[in-house]
Amino acid sequence: MDTNPWEFYINTCLDARLKPAHRHLFSSIHSAHLFRNGSVLLGELHNLGTLLNMVNIYRTLSERVVAQPLVLYFAVCILHTVEQLHAVHVVHADIKPDNFMLSQRFLENKCFDPESTEHGLVLNDLGQCIDLQMFPDGTAFTTTCLTSGFQCTEMLSGKPWSYQTDYFGIAGTCSVCCSGPSPHNVSNQDGVWRTNAMFRRNPHSELWLEFFHTLLNIPDCRSLLSLRMLRGNLTDVLQKNYNNKLLPLKRRLVVLLLESHKASRR
Numbered sequence: 001m002d003t004n005p006w007e008f009y010i011n012t013c014l015d016a017r018l019k020p021a022h023r024h025l026f027s028s029i030h031s032a033h034l035f036r037n038g039s040v041l042l043g044e045l046h047n048l049g050t051l052l053n054m055v056n057i058y059r060t061l062s063e064r065v066v067a068q069p070l071v072l073y074f075a076v077c078i079l080h081t082v083e084q085l086h087a088v089h090v091v092h093a094d095i096k097p098d099n100f101m102l103s104q105r106f107l108e109n110k111c112f113d114p115e116s117t118e119h120g121l122v123l124n125d126l127g128q129c130i131d132l133q134m135f136p137d138g139t140a141f142t143t144t145c146l147t148s149g150f151q152c153t154e155m156l157s158g159k160p161w162s163y164q165t166d167y168f169g170i171a172g173t174c175s176v177c178c179s180g181p182s183p184h185n186v187s188n189q190d191g192v193w194r195t196n197a198m199f200r201r202n203p204h205s206e207l208w209l210e211f212f213h214t215l216l217n218i219p220d221c222r223s224l225l226s227l228r229m230l231r232g233n234l235t236d237v238l239q240k241n242y243n244n245k246l247l248p249l250k251r252r253l254v255v256l257l258l259e260s261h262k263a264s265r266r
Contacts, residue, residue: 095169
């Protein structure tokens with residue numbers, strides 16, 4: 001099936017299944033115009049860039065990497081967003097930093113409540129989504145993604161998967177935010193999957209190593225992860241250490257994003 005009609009179908013599923021307060025967490029298509037030799041989808045414009053753009057902006061600064069409070073905050077937002085998607089039985093299947101757009105809400109939001117959905121991240125590109133409501137309960141897949149770096153650990157080890165491909169995407173996205181835009185490589189050591197990202201200079205290295213271990217080592221499709229619980233662990237560290245530091249860091253990031261957007265239009 002062609003990607004664009006399928007993306008429009010998934011868009012209608014999200015319209016019907018998501019709570020209205022959560023719909024803006026995902027890209028929205030207003031209309032689809034399908035032709036024999038192509039198609040046009042009309043949707044919302046988010047022109048502040050993506051999480052990958054943010055990471056690349058920080059690479060040009062003296063610190064070289066995204067500030068740790070912002071990484072924790074974005075990780076919480078990512079987990080919350082994917083949690084809502086999985087709750088309506090949809091697997092995104094293409095989670096990566098360039099599929100998280102920054103919307104106008106990001107400029108305006110000053111609330112850092114971890115339960116708030118006004119953070120301004122928008123998960124884009126629904127063309128690879130899997131609608132699990134089309135399958136019997138407990139369905140798992142054995143198809144392998146052919147793109148290196150996007151194969152979840154289940155694909156690499158020949159095990160069935162369902163939501164795990166999104167867990168792997170979350171891990172890869174957070175790895176890029178932590179360490180920069182290098183490929184998210186994993187390796188199996190004595191039966192345990194580990195990330196090859198380096199956290200020696202990270203003040204929360206143990207937290208991140210446990211975070212990646214949890215995402216990469218799901219026992220089976222009957223023992224799926226509680227994204228809410230994982231989000232709670234990050235939220236505790238964020239609130240304990242950085243509650244008063246997020247707003248000035250976010251304001252600086254907003255300026256950097258606006259300057260980058262202005263420069264790209266010249």
